[in-house]
Amino acid sequence: MSSRENILSKIISIPRDGKPLPETPDFSLKGDLVKLFTQSIQANKGEVVGEEGLADIIAQNNFKKILSLASQYEEFSNTELPADPHQLKDLDLAIIAGQFGVAENGAIWLTDENMGLRALPFITEHLVIVLEKKSLVANMHGAYKKIGLPHSGFGLFIAGPSKTADIEQSLVIGAHGAKSLRVVLV
Amino acid sequence: MNHPQEAAEFLKDAANAKWHDDTLWFVRDKRDKISKSVPEWEALRELASQIKDNVLANLETYLVEFEKNAKANNIHVHWAKDAAEHNQIVLDILNEHRCQAIVKSKSILTEECHLNPFLEKNGIEVVDTDLGERIVQFLNQPPSHIVLPAIHLKKMAISDVFHEKLQTEKGNDDPYYLTQAARKHLREKFLGAKVAITGVNFGVAETGEFVVCTNEGNADMGVHLADVHIACMGIEKIIPKREHLGVFLRLLARSATGQSITNYNSHFRSPSPGKEIHIILVDNGRTEQLGREKFRNSLKCIRCGACMNTCPIYRRSGGFSYGSTVPGPIGSVLSPGIDLKKHSSLPFASTLCGSCSDVCPVKINIHEQLYEWRQEITKAQGTNAKSISMSIANGIFAVPFAYKISAGMMRGALKILPDSITYSGLNTWGKQRDLPELPKESFKDWYKKNRK
Numbered sequence: 001m002s003s004r005e006n007i008l009s010k011i012i013s014i015p016r017d018g019k020p021l022p023e024t025p026d027f028s029l030k031g032d033l034v035k036l037f038t039q040s041i042q043a044n045k046g047e048v049v050g051e052e053g054l055a056d057i058i059a060q061n062n063f064k065k066i067l068s069l070a071s072q073y074e075e076f077s078n079t080e081l082p083a084d085p086h087q088l089k090d091l092d093l094a095i096i097a098g099q100f101g102v103a104e105n106g107a108i109w110l111t112d113e114n115m116g117l118r119a120l121p122f123i124t125e126h127l128v129i130v131l132e133k134k135s136l137v138a139n140m141h142g143a144y145k146k147i148g149l150p151h152s153g154f155g156l157f158i159a160g161p162s163k164t165a166d167i168e169q170s171l172v173i174g175a176h177g178a179k180s181l182r183v184v185l186v
Numbered sequence: 187m188n189h190p191q192e193a194a195e196f197l198k199d200a201a202n203a204k205w206h207d208d209t210l211w212f213v214r215d216k217r218d219k220i221s222k223s224v225p226e227w228e229a230l231r232e233l234a235s236q237i238k239d240n241v242l243a244n245l246e247t248y249l250v251e252f253e254k255n256a257k258a259n260n261i262h263v264h265w266a267k268d269a270a271e272h273n274q275i276v277l278d279i280l281n282e283h284r285c286q287a288i289v290k291s292k293s294i295l296t297e298e299c300h301l302n303p304f305l306e307k308n309g310i311e312v313v314d315t316d317l318g319e320r321i322v323q324f325l326n327q328p329p330s331h332i333v334l335p336a337i338h339l340k341k342m343a344i345s346d347v348f349h350e351k352l353q354t355e356k357g358n359d360d361p362y363y364l365t366q367a368a369r370k371h372l373r374e375k376f377l378g379a380k381v382a383i384t385g386v387n388f389g390v391a392e393t394g395e396f397v398v399c400t401n402e403g404n405a406d407m408g409v410h411l412a413d414v415h416i417a418c419m420g421i422e423k424i425i426p427k428r429e430h431l432g433v434f435l436r437l438l439a440r441s442a443t444g445q446s447i448t449n450y451n452s453h454f455r456s457p458s459p460g461k462e463i464h465i466i467l468v469d470n471g472r473t474e475q476l477g478r479e480k481f482r483n484s485l486k487c488i489r490c491g492a493c494m495n496t497c498p499i500y501r502r503s504g505g506f507s508y509g510s511t512v513p514g515p516i517g518s519v520l521s522p523g524i525d526l527k528k529h530s531s532l533p534f535a536s537t538l539c540g541s542c543s544d545v546c547p548v549k550i551n552i553h554e555q556l557y558e559w560r561q562e563i564t565k566a567q568g569t570n571a572k573s574i575s576m577s578i579a580n581g582i583f584a585v586p587f588a589y590k591i592s593a594g595m596m597r598g599a600l601k602i603l604p605d606s607i608t609y610s611g612l613n614t615w616g617k618q619r620d621l622p623e624l625p626k627e628s629f630k631d632w633y634k635k636n637r638k
Binding site: 002003004006007008010011012014016017018019020021022024025027040043044085086089104105106107112117118119122123139140141143144145147149151152153154155156157158159160161162163164165166167168169170172174175176177178 | 209212213224226229233236237239240242243244245246249250259265266267271315316317318321334335336337339340341344361362364365366368369372373376377392393395401402403404406407410411421426428429430431432433435436443445446447448449450451452453454455456457458467469473476477482
């Protein structure tokens with residue numbers, strides 16, 4: 001007997017009462033979604049800026065290698081998306097478009113189409129996500145309703161920069177992934 | 187392994203024990219604050235509990251559905267009945283790809299299967315990439331907590347081992363400085379690895395996808411740069427539908443660390459072109475636990491660690507005192523099912539206060555299951571010193587007359603009872619405890635005088 005059959009037959013042999021699958025309610029969230037989303041991103045140690053904010057960020061920082069996959073900000077790009085993600089290792093800034101944001105926790109949904117390469121939002125030193133205000137949903141129930149079931153090879157809820165508190169519970173931003181997350185709300 | 191002995195060892199350094207207690211309470215406190223900010227918190231816990239009940243009642247159906255959908259998405263699905271088979275499957279994949287070095291993100295299951303020593307014995311370099319796990323790996327220690335693997339270590343100890351292994355400045359224990367040193371060191375490992383291993387937080391039957399949650403981004407750094415991703419998943423991690431991720435992701439990070447969500451929540455549904463994803467579905471004792479009706483719902487656990495952070499025993503005895511892969515209250519329910527003899531002291535490492543059950547996001551009745559295990563173990567082993575003194579007490583409280591007499595005797599005894607008797611080896615209860623200051627008169631005498 002294969003292990004597959006072994007495991008399945010063991011489970012089947014255990015008498016269990018039927019338990020119904022509950023309905024998931026939507027639940028609600030009181031308040032202004034933009035305000036709540038901004039607070040959530042800040043709590044996750046990210047930053048929310050307006051449209052003019054992105055130009056300021058780029059002017060103030062000495063980013064050498066910038067890759068923008070967000071159509072409205074292509075002018076900032078000075079490099080192409082490579083075939084091999086290892087070539088992104090010295091990328092200073094990635095600018096990508098997010099599909100929608102979640103007000104209760106600041107999570108932003110991305111799929112392969114937004115990332116170009118799956119490693120991009122992680123390996124870049126700094127990350128900017130462009131998001132439309134009108135895309136915001138209240139909570140994770142609304143988020144999965146919006147996503148539905150269509151196929152996405154890789155999907156990601158990203159809610160802030162890479163962080164750790166593994167050394168004496170001291171919060172450090174910039175563990176292995178992007179050292180900052182800035183969300184441009186348009 | 188004997189929890190009381192190990193705990194006594196931990197408590198010898200009183201200042202460190204106090205620090206450990208406070209550090210974990212800080213995490214518990216964050217969990218309280220954020221859970222209270224969600225008005226439907228209790229409804230979510232109930233929902234999560236019911237979804238998991240449904241999963242355990244239909245586990246075979248969901249596993250088959252998951253397998254079918256994952257295969258349709260070009261994911262290779264393997265089944266392992268135990269740890270040895272799991273480890274062999276991993277090694278076979280590595281050999282097939284002529285891979286000598288791997289990066290691995292946090293997976294309690296691979297700890298349970300002792301994958302690292304097995305691979306190392308077979309000449310594979312294993313690099314744990316979660317910062318806390320890398321720290322304990324440098325020290326040749328297991329994680330002492332399932333979410334916070336290095337919570338038992340002070341920063342100077344980490345500074346010392348980083349100085350030795352990563353040539354950081356001696357004596358520099360700044361967390362930012364140490365984290366940046368680890369970032370640089372691990373970045374080289376990520377860029378060089380052909381195979382990356384991760385655990386799994388949730389497998390979705392409906393879509394055949396699986397979800398991995400981290401704050402550091404280490405799982406994603408590993409898998410997206412490697413050619414092959416191996417995901418190791420306990421069979422109980424399955425959930426029926428994608429929409430249920432909404433329920434569990436709302437509960438997991440809030441319960442674990444008091445954040446509204448982990449910063450990275452990755453949904454793996456099919457590999458990138460030219461790459462491979464393998465998933466290993468592991469039993470390793472889970473079907474036995476499913477067959478134990480009293481302990482079945484311990485399989486609902488989503489490994490948030492909230493029961494550890496709140497437990498007065500865990501906080502004051504440390505993760506290593508349990509001698510099990512999963513320590514703390516839920517570990518003390520799971521571990522006796524794996525090896526009753528080795529872990530027989532664990533269900534007694536509890537005050538049965540019930541705080542673990544109160545914070546559990548999937549409403550496992552942890553303290554009641556600990557009490558059930560005590561009965562099973564006592565039946566199997568007979569009595570010990572604590573149960574003798576407890577049965578004497580039971581006799582006294584059961585008979586009012588005996589209580590009246592003995593209460594008077596006790597009042598006399600409390601005054602004169604020398605420490606040598608109170609704190610004798612026979613009276614386990616006396617350890618770490620002082621007898622109360624005795625009031626001048628008993629409540630009964632006071633009541634007679636004042637309430638005639």
